[in-house]
Amino acid sequence: METVLFSSQIANDLKQFLGHLEYSSLGLIMDSNTKNTCLPLIEKILPESVRKFAFPAGENHKNLETCVKIWEWMTNEGFDRKTLIINLGGGVTGDMGGFCAATYKRGVRFINIPTTLLSQVDASVGGKLGIDFQGFKNHIGVFTQPDAVIIAEEFLKTLPENELRSGFAEVLKHGLIRNADYFRILKFENWQDQPWKEIIEKSVNIKKEVVEKDPKESGLRKILNFGHTIGHAFESHFLGTQQHLLHGEAIAIGMICEAYLSTKKSGLSKEELKEVEKVILSVFGHFEFSDEDVPTITQLCSQDKKNVSSTMYFSLLRKIGACDFNIPVSHQEISESIHYYQSIKL
Numbered sequence: 001m002e003t004v005l006f007s008s009q010i011a012n013d014l015k016q017f018l019g020h021l022e023y024s025s026l027g028l029i030m031d032s033n034t035k036n037t038c039l040p041l042i043e044k045i046l047p048e049s050v051r052k053f054a055f056p057a058g059e060n061h062k063n064l065e066t067c068v069k070i071w072e073w074m075t076n077e078g079f080d081r082k083t084l085i086i087n088l089g090g091g092v093t094g095d096m097g098g099f100c101a102a103t104y105k106r107g108v109r110f111i112n113i114p115t116t117l118l119s120q121v122d123a124s125v126g127g128k129l130g131i132d133f134q135g136f137k138n139h140i141g142v143f144t145q146p147d148a149v150i151i152a153e154e155f156l157k158t159l160p161e162n163e164l165r166s167g168f169a170e171v172l173k174h175g176l177i178r179n180a181d182y183f184r185i186l187k188f189e190n191w192q193d194q195p196w197k198e199i200i201e202k203s204v205n206i207k208k209e210v211v212e213k214d215p216k217e218s219g220l221r222k223i224l225n226f227g228h229t230i231g232h233a234f235e236s237h238f239l240g241t242q243q244h245l246l247h248g249e250a251i252a253i254g255m256i257c258e259a260y261l262s263t264k265k266s267g268l269s270k271e272e273l274k275e276v277e278k279v280i281l282s283v284f285g286h287f288e289f290s291d292e293d294v295p296t297i298t299q300l301c302s303q304d305k306k307n308v309s310s311t312m313y314f315s316l317l318r319k320i321g322a323c324d325f326n327i328p329v330s331h332q333e334i335s336e337s338i339h340y341y342q343s344i345k346l
């Protein structure tokens with residue numbers, strides 16, 4: 001499992017970290033925003049020889065076309081197998097930069113410097129790498145652990161509020177699946193006003209504990225996917241439309257739908273469903289969509305990676321703080337849960 005370092009002075013800590021490593025070349029992958037907002041925090045300590053690549057920001061660019069550009073850049077720079085790649089950015093940069101590093105010449109080492117809340121609490125840790133393909137989330141990818149993850153809260157100063165909120169969805173997920181006390185101490189009325197440093201550490205510990213027990217998702221790790229079967233379907237369906245949803249915004253919707261399914265299938269009480277709903281809706285509000293969207297969103301769930309043959313398997317809550325997995329759910333039940341979400345009145 002990768003080493004996770006918490007840094008309070010990223011420039012100094014990265015300088016020290018790189019000083020202890022041997023590599024033939026150093027490559028830095030970032031997106032068009034982190035080039036402007038995050039690179040300046042570390043630029044002065046990077047060796048002059050560092051080669052840099054920036055791709056256009058956003059989920060729309062987490063695809064094969066961008067990977068081709070990254071692999072072309074790596075090839076043109078003459079990177080060999082002793083190259084070290086740094087991914088400086090959010091989950092898109094980490095997932096895609098890591099995937100390109102893990103596949104280039106069958107794999108070069110990489111480290112993640114996550115710069116969004118979402119990537120600090122979740123995406124940078126655990127080695128799930130990949131890209132979207134044919135409209136399906138993370139459809140092509142590998143499991144490869146980074147050499148290290150360096151988390152610095154100072155990057156969050158420039159993060160837009162909607163992106164911070166997107167990351168908060170994964171924080172809520174960590175409490176819901178593994179630790180009821182954690183879920184209940186999170187502030188949701190003034191959700192922006194959290195002790196972020198403690199939250200990042202707590203969430204990383206939950207994620208690490210689960211991944212260490214099941215790195216390649218043959219069982220327990222599936223709980224980290226709570227809210228994601230339906231959430232990913234929403235994210236894919238609205239990607240590139242006027243109603244575009246950030247990953248965490250889509251997962252927030254997915255967690256309500258799947259909490260509803262949990263009351264039908266895995267023993268979550270109606271009182272706890274209402275508690276989950278209240279917290280999520282007070283932070284994220286209610287997302288409006290049309291009845292005509294529901295069949296396509298339902299159908300998108302049939303490509304989820306937890307499915308086997310034609311059976312769709314979900315990770316569902318037994319209670320707040322405990323999650324079960326491998327629970328079969330039908331198209332009809334998925335559709336019902338989406339209509340349930342739709343019918344909620346604020």
Ligand SMILES: NC(=O)c1ccc[n+]([C@@H]2O[C@H](COP(=O)([O-])OP(=O)(O)OC[C@H]3O[C@@H](n4cnc5c(N)ncnc54)[C@H](O)[C@@H]3O)[C@@H](O)[C@H]2O)c1
Nearest residue numbers: 033037057090091092093115116118123128155158159247
């Ligand atoms: N591998 C995993 O385990 C895992 C876990 C959760 C999510 N994900 C994936 O992560 C992606 C979402 O990650 P994300 O929310 O970080 O998205 P992202 O990488 O697109 O970053 C969000 C936006 O914030 C900008 N940004 C990043 N850092 C910034 C900073 N410090 N200041 C200002 N702007 C900044 C980015 O340029 C981008 O526009 C999705 O593709 C999702 O599928 C992967």
Ligand SMILES: O=C(O)C(=O)C[C@@H](O)[C@H](O)[C@H](O)COP(=O)(O)O
Nearest residue numbers: 122126128137138221224225228305
């Ligand atoms: O690390 C995991 O395992 C997760 O499921 C974490 C999720 O938050 C993350 O969005 C992940 O990328 C989803 O994986 P996928 O296998 O459903 O694509």
Ligand SMILES: [Zn+2]
Nearest residue numbers: 170228247251
């Ligand atoms: Zn996620």
